[in-house]
Amino acid sequence: MSLDTPAAAPVPPDTDPLLDSLTAVFRRVLELAEVPADGNFFLLGGDSLVATRVLSAVARTHGVELTFDEFLVDPTPAGLATRVATATAATAVAGAR
Known part of the structure; x- marks a missing residue:
């Protein structure tokens, strides 16, 4: 690796x-x-209309x-x-039957 080539950032082992x-x-x-994994959607400013965008995504x-x-x-x-x-997982199990 040359000095002018940036090294790839290490991927944390617990990345999901x-x-x-x-x-x-x-x-x-x-x-x-930023949104933490345990960040409550509504406490972060979301409402029911915006929640539909989350569900759609x-x-x-x-x-x-x-x-x-x-x-x-x-x-x-x-x-x-x-x-x-x-x-x-439930869909995969049902499909395997």
Whole structure:
């Protein structure tokens, strides 16, 4: 490697692409620079109308349609990641039958 070639940034071993994707959705729709994994959507300034944009992005990006009631249970990137992962796993199991 030459001195003028930047080294690739190391990827933390605990990086979760699904969580990163959902955090990015929150940042985009809430127009925030940073959103923690446990950041509550509503406490960060979101409302029910903007929540529909989150749910639409989740369906479009991850193929999982969550209801608004499911979103309300844990309106955080981590909470949605758990729901998306669970729904994706259930679909995979059902498809394997």
